[in-house]
Amino acid sequence: FAGLADVSISEDIPVEGEITVPVGSHSPDEDYSTLDEPVRDTIMRDLKAVGKKFVHVMYPKKSSALLRDWDLWGPLVLCVSLALMLQGGSADSKEDGGPQFAEVFVIIWFGAVVITLNSKLLGGTISFFQSLCVLGYCVLPLTVAMLVCRLVLLAGSGTVSFIVRLIVVIAMFGWSTLASTAFLADSQPPNRKALVVYPIFLFYFVISWMILTFTPQ
C-alpha cells in the first residue's frame, strides 16, 4: 500500500461550500413569521382570499387557487343570505311560503357533505374541506338568481314574471353546475366523472327548485 502512504489531509485547508435547503412554497420559516404579524394583516389577508374566490367563481377558469387555500367563509355568507332570502318576511308565522330557515341551512351543508363523501369514496384526490369550499362558493350564481327572483316578484307574480324567473334560474343553475364541475371533476379518474357530476347536478337542482318555487306572502 505504498501509494496510500502519501494520502493525508492537511489540517489547515479550509473547507467551504454552500448548503441550501430546498424550501417549498410554505416553508416553516415563512410561516413562523406569520405567528407575529399584526391582527389587521391577518384580517386583510383572509378577506382578500375570500374576495378572490368569489371572482374565480364568476369566471371559472381552470386555476388551482380556489382549491389550494380553501376557506369556508364564502359558503357561510352565501348560505346565510340564501336562507334569509328564502325566508319571505315574517320568520315565525305559519304561512310563509318558503322552507324554514334551518331547513335550507341543513340541506345545503348536509348536501355538500354527502357529495364530498361520495367523491372521496369514488377515489377522488381532493380533500374534504376543499370540496366543501368549492361547492359552497359555487352557490354564488344561485344566490344572485334568488336576488333577481325576489326583485322580479316585487314587480308582480304573473306568467311573465314566472318565465323571467325560470330563465334566470336555469341560467344560474347551469353556471353553478359548470363552475363546480370545472373544479371538482378534474380530481377524478375519467371513467368516474359522470358518477361525480350527477350528485352535484342534483344538489344545485334542489336549490334551484327551492328558489323557483318560492312565493312570498
Next chain:
Amino acid sequence: RHPLATFFHLFFRVSAIITYLFCDWFSNSFVACFVTILLLLSFDFWSVKNVTGRLLVGLRWWNQIDEDGKSHWVFEAKRVSTIAASTEAEARIFWLGLIICPVIWTVFFFSTLFSLKLKWLALVIAGISLQTANLYGYIHCKLGGQKSISRITSRFFVTGDVPK
C-alpha cells in the same frame, strides 16, 4: 400584555352562549337569533384560531395543501424561553375558555335533543363542531410543541458529547 386579545377570546364565545340562553328576551324571531349566534360562533372560531391563540399562548394550527393535492395539518408552537406571570394568567384564561365552552355546548345539545326543540339542533351542532375543532387543534399544538422541544434538546446534548 394582550388585554384586548383576552377580552375578544372570551367575548364571542360567552356572547354566543348568552344569546342562545336568552334569545327569547332579545327578539321574537328565530332567524335573527340563529344568524346572530352563528355569526358570533364563526367570529369566535376565526379569532381564536388566527389571533388569540398566537397572541396568548404562541400556538397556531392550519391546513396546507401541497402541489400534488395532498392536504396535511400543520401544528406550530412558539418556543418561549421565559414565562412571565402575566402570560401565565393569560394562558390560563385561554385554556379555561377553550375547554369550558365546548362542554357547555354539549350540554345544550342534550337539552335540545331531549326537549325536542329540534330547530335549534343544527345551530348547537355547528357550535360544538367549531369549538371542539379549535380545542382539538390547540391541544395537538401543545402536545406537538412539547414533543419537538424535547427532541431538539436531546439532539443538542448528543452532538455536544461527540468527541473531536
